[in-house]
Amino acid sequence: MNQLRRIMVIGNSIEAWLSAAYLRARLPRNDYQIIVIETAENSMASSHTIFARPSSKNLHHILDISEANLSRVTHAKPALCATITNSKGAIIELPFGQYGVDREGTEFQHIWKFSGSQQPLAEFNLALMMHKAGLFINNAPKGAPTYDYGYILDEQGYENILKSKASTQHIIANSLKLNCGNKGIEEINCNGESLSADLYIDVRSNDFDMAWNHNHLKIMGGFDMLDHQSGMRLYRIQMAMERLFKLWPDREFAAIEIAEYNRLEKAQSVHINDMNRLLQHNIQGCSDALKRKIRLFESRGRIAIEDFEIYSKAEWIAALKAIGISAQNYDRLAHRISAEAALQWIDQLHTAIANLVQQLSNKNTGKQ
Amino acid sequence: MEEPKINDIIIVGGGTAGWMTAAGLSSMLGKTGLKITLIESEAIGIVGVGEATLPHIKFFNESIGINEAEFMAATAATFKLGIEFVNWGRIGDSYIHPFGEFGLANAGIGFHHYWRSMIDDEATGALDEYSLPIMASRMAKFKPPSEDIRSVHSTYRYAYQFDATKYAPFLRQHGEVRGVKRIEGKLTQVHLHPENGDIVAVELENGTVIKGDLFIDCTGFRGLLTQGALETGYDEWSNYLPCDRAVAAPCTSHGPLLPYTRATADKAGWRWRIPLQHRTGNGHVYSSQFISDDDAQKSLIDNLDGEPLSEPHFLRFTTGKRKKLWNHNCISIGLSGGFLEPLESTSIYLIQEGITKLLEYFPNKDTLATDRDEYNLLMDLEFERVRDFLILHYHATQRDDSDFWNYMRTMKIPDSLSEKMELFRARGRVASYDRGLFLQPSWIAVYLGQGIIPSKWDDRVALLPEKDVKHHLAGLKQLMRQSADIMPSHADYIAQYCLSEARI
Numbered sequence A: 001m002n003q004l005r006r007i008m009v010i011g012n013s014i015e016a017w018l019s020a021a022y023l024r025a026r027l028p029r030n031d032y033q034i035i036v037i038e039t040a041e042n043s044m045a046s047s048h049t050i051f052a053r054p055s056s057k058n059l060h061h062i063l064d065i066s067e068a069n070l071s072r073v074t075h076a077k078p079a080l081c082a083t084i085t086n087s088k089g090a091i092i093e094l095p096f097g098q099y100g101v102d103r104e105g106t107e108f109q110h111i112w113k114f115s116g117s118q119q120p121l122a123e124f125n126l127a128l129m130m131h132k133a134g135l136f137i138n139n140a141p142k143g144a145p146t147y148d149y150g151y152i153l154d155e156q157g158y159e160n161i162l163k164s165k166a167s168t169q170h171i172i173a174n175s176l177k178l179n180c181g182n183k184g185i186e187e188i189n190c191n192g193e194s195l196s197a198d199l200y201i202d203v204r205s206n207d208f209d210m211a212w213n214h215n216h217l218k219i220m221g222g223f224d225m226l227d228h229q230s231g232m233r234l235y236r237i238q239m240a241m242e243r244l245f246k247l248w249p250d251r252e253f254a255a256i257e258i259a260e261y262n263r264l265e266k267a268q269s270v271h272i273n274d275m276n277r278l279l280q281h282n283i284q285g286c287s288d289a290l291k292r293k294i295r296l297f298e299s300r301g302r303i304a305i306e307d308f309e310i311y312s313k314a315e316w317i318a319a320l321k322a323i324g325i326s327a328q329n330y331d332r333l334a335h336r337i338s339a340e341a342a343l344q345w346i347d348q349l350h351t352a353i354a355n356l357v358q359q360l361s362n363k364n365t366g367k368q
Numbered sequence B: 001m002e003e004p005k006i007n008d009i010i011i012v013g014g015g016t017a018g019w020m021t022a023a024g025l026s027s028m029l030g031k032t033g034l035k036i037t038l039i040e041s042e043a044i045g046i047v048g049v050g051e052a053t054l055p056h057i058k059f060f061n062e063s064i065g066i067n068e069a070e071f072m073a074a075t076a077a078t079f080k081l082g083i084e085f086v087n088w089g090r091i092g093d094s095y096i097h098p099f100g101e102f103g104l105a106n107a108g109i110g111f112h113h114y115w116r117s118m119i120d121d122e123a124t125g126a127l128d129e130y131s132l133p134i135m136a137s138r139m140a141k142f143k144p145p146s147e148d149i150r151s152v153h154s155t156y157r158y159a160y161q162f163d164a165t166k167y168a169p170f171l172r173q174h175g176e177v178r179g180v181k182r183i184e185g186k187l188t189q190v191h192l193h194p195e196n197g198d199i200v201a202v203e204l205e206n207g208t209v210i211k212g213d214l215f216i217d218c219t220g221f222r223g224l225l226t227q228g229a230l231e232t233g234y235d236e237w238s239n240y241l242p243c244d245r246a247v248a249a250p251c252t253s254h255g256p257l258l259p260y261t262r263a264t265a266d267k268a269g270w271r272w273r274i275p276l277q278h279r280t281g282n283g284h285v286y287s288s289q290f291i292s293d294d295d296a297q298k299s300l301i302d303n304l305d306g307e308p309l310s311e312p313h314f315l316r317f318t319t320g321k322r323k324k325l326w327n328h329n330c331i332s333i334g335l336s337g338g339f340l341e342p343l344e345s346t347s348i349y350l351i352q353e354g355i356t357k358l359l360e361y362f363p364n365k366d367t368l369a370t371d372r373d374e375y376n377l378l379m380d381l382e383f384e385r386v387r388d389f390l391i392l393h394y395h396a397t398q399r400d401d402s403d404f405w406n407y408m409r410t411m412k413i414p415d416s417l418s419e420k421m422e423l424f425r426a427r428g429r430v431a432s433y434d435r436g437l438f439l440q441p442s443w444i445a446v447y448l449g450q451g452i453i454p455s456k457w458d459d460r461v462a463l464l465p466e467k468d469v470k471h472h473l474a475g476l477k478q479l480m481r482q483s484a485d486i487m488p489s490h491a492d493y494i495a496q497y498c499l500s501e502a503r504i
Helices: A013-026 A056-062 A067-074 A108-115 A126-132 A155-166 A225-230 A232-246 A255-279 A288-300 A313-322 A332-336 A339-363 B015-032 B056-063 B068-074 B111-117 B132-138 B164-177 B224-229 B293-302 B347-360 B368-395 B403-410 B415-427 B440-449 B459-463 B466-485 B490-497
Strands: A006-011 A033-038 A049-052 A077-079 A081-085 A091-095 A150-154 A169-172 A176-181 A184-190 A193-195 A199-205 A216-220 B008-012 B035-040 B078-080 B082-086 B094-098 B159-161 B181-184 B187-192 B199-204 B209-211 B214-217 B234-236 B245-248 B261-266 B269-275 B280-286 B313-316 B320-322 B330-332
Touching: A006 A013, A013 A033, A013 A056, A013 A155, A013 A199, A013 A232, A049 A155, A049 A225, A049 A232, A056 A232, A067 A150, A067 A155, A081 A126, A081 A225, A091 A126, A091 A313, A108 A332, A108 A339, A126 A339, A150 A155, A184 A199, A216 A232, A225 A232, A225 A255, A232 A255, A255 A288, A255 A313, A255 B415, A288 A313, A288 B368, A332 B015, B008 B015, B015 B035, B015 B056, B015 B164, B015 B347, B056 B068, B056 B159, B056 B347, B068 B164, B068 B490, B078 B490, B082 B132, B094 B132, B094 B440, B111 B459, B111 B466, B132 B466, B164 B181, B187 B224, B199 B224, B214 B224, B224 B330, B245 B293, B269 B293, B280 B293, B330 B347, B347 B368, B368 B403, B368 B415, B368 B440, B415 B440
Parallel strands: A006 A033, A006 A199, A033 A169, A199 A216, B008 B035, B008 B214, B035 B181, B082 B261, B214 B330
Antiparallel strands: A049 A150, A077 A150, A081 A091, A176 A184, A184 A193, B078 B159, B082 B094, B187 B199, B199 B209, B234 B320, B245 B280, B245 B313, B261 B269, B269 B280
16 A cells, blocks of 8 residues: 555644644544654744634634634634734734725725825724724624634643644654655654654744655744744644645655645745735845735735735735835726715715724724 | 826727727726727628637626627527537547536545546446536536535536627627727728837828827737737747638538537547537638648538538638737737637637736826736736647647647647646646636546546545445436436527527
8 A cells, every 4th residue: 555644743832733633634543643743942932822814714624623612722812913013113914804895896995095085094994993993893794894803822722722633642852863865754763763654744944945855744833923923823834734635645755746735835935925025124135926016016006916825915905005115006997986976985984984993892892 | 297097098900809898998997088999990801709608708798787698699699518529539539628517526635536536437437427517518408507506506607609790799889888989990000109119099091090098909810000010029839739720611500509619629620619599600720731721621511510601711820929918008909919729719718808907907108017017927827828728638639640640749848738737647636726717627627538547546535435435426427417407408498598580
């Protein structure tokens, strides 16, 4: 038989246990052995919380973690945006909801710009407005800008829940040596003992040229504060696991499948690096994709969408505006309504959003 | 400061591309003060590209407010659930590329992996048997898809097969109602700006000079603006797709009204067969390097289902695309922008994409360069991905019965395609892309239909007991057959929904 049977996850903390839990959820216990080799490295200076993007709902569905359970064990709080503090101390909020409401096939930001409204664009983002007021309701009322939400989770509680879901053998590695050859890992020496597996998933890496090489799959660990704040710490693992299962290998590790995985991984990394550069206000020498995004946005407030995009248009708009890049113009489609009617509509929407936030605040029912 | 708006748009050329563009722009931008003028000459015939379409056209028609039944009656249209490919992998083979899914994925593993694991079992049958649109096509049945996503009847989409010469006049009515100004006349000259080289105006045979801010070249293969005036240049792809001619001849209808287009591979190209309400459209796309015009015509006429309705009509083309689909202030839409043979009915789709992206990146005078670059980047990608998919049909063949097929089978193909094919051969994986026209089910249909059988399949299929997999397959097969069986016949549905006067 050529099937993988024994899989080792090497690393620690959320990264290792999330990987193990994911494997456990997708692979029958009787057919696959999953072992966590728990290493001693610190993944990052812990802030005691973990930030999860809205896509984590799908992850938790796969892991069979209900929202109620998540809330109970991790004191999960809903998050309507990712709040980033960059190395210069600036705070940037990336909303999980749209700016305003699109109308007649035209994105809101174009109508807003066309109308000449004096209200800041951010005040049309219900997710941001509720976040600022410390409010939360599950769904936007009809006609209001839509949004989604992620979570802020207690790190230890989350690790515990993942451990229980992984429910698998683990070895504390006081010493660990990977013996690598041309074909990935030949064996590992853990606490003086030789161990082997069919596939090694290594979540300790923070820099690598090739994510997957034969039986050695490296996933970017959460070593970076920006990754932590933007939810990429979990997201990278989630995406890596989804890719792995799309391309589930056997022990021959077909080069073409590994190349496909690495292609997808690289495309995703470019998006994350691009966003991180924006958040750090460091766009000198950036990728062509980011140059294109900046050029298009500056010109008319459009957001170029690439293959395997990670961030929503609203997140890109927030990040671009946060470093002072503004749209000089707007889409011609905005002219489908008159400037007067546009301004009137914009003002009504602004009032409606402000009133909704005020009502929630008065009732105190939506407090997070 | 006054906004440097584009106010005057001049479309040169009627036909499908010209009137689709006029209808699309007037519908979306008519209210914005944009003046749209379309210049065409009744003395110049239209190619009438694209009798067969893809499901996307439904969205286009809806977005410009076209009533489906009226449109279908006016253009003698039929419904289309897919494209049948005959003799492509080997002589005698037939498969349908459906507008829908195959089977049902299970535990995150694509259905075709289960099917592949069981192909040695006679009871498994062909992949086609697990697709509702294919089963309906084979039975000449049709009904619109259900909106209930739990229903198997929601697993497909549909397109149309219509008389392309009737589509442009139909759209003209819509465009003119929304303010498109039509000028009858023949273009004789294009005036360029002496400094920046942009098009300033076009001049007609009667001496009328028509100025504009933005020009759309819908003049067909000649590309009077983009090539004739701007000398944009052309990227030729004949090395990959050597067919360079077509001969077309409609014939009388024969047999049941089929809800699919047929593409039959011939010795040096392929023949299309498109059933309309009142006639059948036929044509033969071929490579003049490998077959003479006379032999191509003979093959077409010999294989007609009914009596010819007109003399055969020849076309010449060069496969490829303009180096810049948007050059200066001129956008090439339709045949002026490029030509990819209609094997997968992409001609109208590429027109539609040109219009959609123009609307998305509609410029101001001061942003034209940025909008143009983005438009070109996205449209180039569309063309290239369609090109690769077309090449697959020719290259993934075992045919060795003619010089043409020997060339196609052994030629060097783009790396982007060879990597995709290798990935599928290894274990039935389809390379992922978010953008591009053809998605996973389309690639699976053509790979498997043309005999690229993956050497392995997803290992995790083996986790299900074989008897359960067999049971799952048998149940799906039965479901597809029964679901197709209860549909009305395509002909009956057309008769009660959108019968054309041409047929009456």
